Amino acid sequence: MDVAIVGATGDIGRQLCTQLVERQVVPSTSRLQLVGREDGPSARAAHGLRTDLVDAYDEVAPLIDVALHPDELVADVVVVAAGRTLVPRRSADRNELAAHNVEVFRAYADALARNGSGHEVVIVVSNPVELGVAVFAERLGRHRVIGMGAWLDTLRFRREIALSLGVRRQQVTGFVTGQHGTEIVPLWSTVRVHGMDADELATRLAQLRGPRTMATFPAELQDVKGRLLATAETDTHAAFRLIDGCPPDVRAAMRPWLTQMSGAKTATATASATVDLVDTVLDGRDIVVAGQVRLDGEHKLSTVVGVPVVLTPSGWTKVILDELAEDEEARLTEAAERIDEGLRPWTSA
Numbered sequence: 001m002d003v004a005i006v007g008a009t010g011d012i013g014r015q016l017c018t019q020l021v022e023r024q025v026v027p028s029t030s031r032l033q034l035v036g037r038e039d040g041p042s043a044r045a046a047h048g049l050r051t052d053l054v055d056a057y058d059e060v061a062p063l064i065d066v067a068l069h070p071d072e073l074v075a076d077v078v079v080v081a082a083g084r085t086l087v088p089r090r091s092a093d094r095n096e097l098a099a100h101n102v103e104v105f106r107a108y109a110d111a112l113a114r115n116g117s118g119h120e121v122v123i124v125v126s127n128p129v130e131l132g133v134a135v136f137a138e139r140l141g142r143h144r145v146i147g148m149g150a151w152l153d154t155l156r157f158r159r160e161i162a163l164s165l166g167v168r169r170q171q172v173t174g175f176v177t178g179q180h181g182t183e184i185v186p187l188w189s190t191v192r193v194h195g196m197d198a199d200e201l202a203t204r205l206a207q208l209r210g211p212r213t214m215a216t217f218p219a220e221l222q223d224v225k226g227r228l229l230a231t232a233e234t235d236t237h238a239a240f241r242l243i244d245g246c247p248p249d250v251r252a253a254m255r256p257w258l259t260q261m262s263g264a265k266t267a268t269a270t271a272s273a274t275v276d277l278v279d280t281v282l283d284g285r286d287i288v289v290a291g292q293v294r295l296d297g298e299h300k301l302s303t304v305v306g307v308p309v310v311l312t313p314s315g316w317t318k319v320i321l322d323e324l325a326e327d328e329e330a331r332l333t334e335a336a337e338r339i340d341e342g343l344r345p346w347t348s349a
């Protein structure tokens with residue numbers, strides 16, 4: 001199966017190409033398409049990136065080609081990583097970002113609807129990821145489109161829980177739902193740790209979480225964000241230390257925010273989580289991941305929101321979400337309402 005990276009020469013796009021080839025997720029018998037735009041600097045850089053990848057990985061590299069127009073996009077799995085980035089310091093960004101990136105989403109979604117095989121699976125990386133999913137799902141059908149933000153949020157939450165418990169991330173399961181970024185809804189009720197029985201797990205998680213609930217989570221994040229803004233300006237190291245002292249769910253939301261603000265960006269982790277999803281689609285097995293998908297009544301929700309789903313080679317098939325704790329359910333419903341409101345100006349549904 002072939003893979004295309006829209007926005008291949010961006011920070012995430014480059015990481016994606018490197019990891020896909022280095023991890024041999026796209027085998028040497030398949031094709032990797034680097035998609036740039038003919039009227040931007042990526043037109044030149046895409047050819048250079050192709051050469052650089054072949055130089056580095058000739059023994060294992062797939063066939064790599066360059067496309068510079070949406071109508072040239074051809075692949076079984078299309079990763080959308082093109083467009084502008086959110087700048088964490090500025091507050092009015094989300095609408096501005098949406099106004100710009102919606103045009104990128106529409107251009108590629110329309111081209112795929114026009115020229116595609118009807119079976120491509122689209123993985124949206126670009127922000128606002130919920131908007132990207134909405135635009136592609138509207139044109140291609142909702143089951144063929146998944147956003148990767150909820151998977152990245154999930155991996156971060158698992159890592160923070162693992163760190164606090166002194167175990168490895170791969171021993172921890174559990175999911176993050178809601179809106180990608182600092183509006184996440186971490187589901188403590190779904191956390192399981194391999195090798196820990198139910199009683200021990202309940203005790204350890206209660207110690208970690210304390211009396212806090214999802215009802216107070218947004219206020220906690222606001223408070224930490226304020227303290228980080230005051231500290232990070234002069235001392236980034238101290239700001240990261242401040243995060244170290246927070247509970248795992250707060251760390252899962254705020255550490256990436258500070259990372260982005262520090263100028264380092266989050267390209268490596270974002271690409272790695274995306275490659276997981278590409279790998280799952282190419283692998284041919286049905287695997288449960290978290291992703292932003294357009295729901296149509298599942299879990300009583302009808303908008304684009306991050307939830308655990310079964311991912312297969314033809315897209316996502318079903319939502320895997322039992323009844324949640326009351327505070328989680330309420331927060332997820334709120335997040336879905338807020339997302340829906342944000343999508344309304346840009347979508348016809």
Ligand SMILES: NC(=O)c1ccc[n+]([C@@H]2O[C@H](COP(=O)([O-])OP(=O)(O)OC[C@H]3O[C@@H](n4cnc5c(N)ncnc54)[C@H](O)[C@@H]3O)[C@@H](O)[C@H]2O)c1
Binds near residue numbers: 008011266
């Ligand atoms: N979902 C997540 O977890 C997550 C995490 C981090 C970043 N992001 C998002 O991913 C996107 C890319 O981030 P980045 O850091 O790589 O940005 P970047 O600025 O480094 O790269 C963006 C790339 O998009 C290209 N581009 C823009 N318009 C295009 C078009 N019409 N066709 C083809 N290419 C086009 C640019 O040439 C550039 O190469 C942003 O929207 C960012 O907010 C998502």
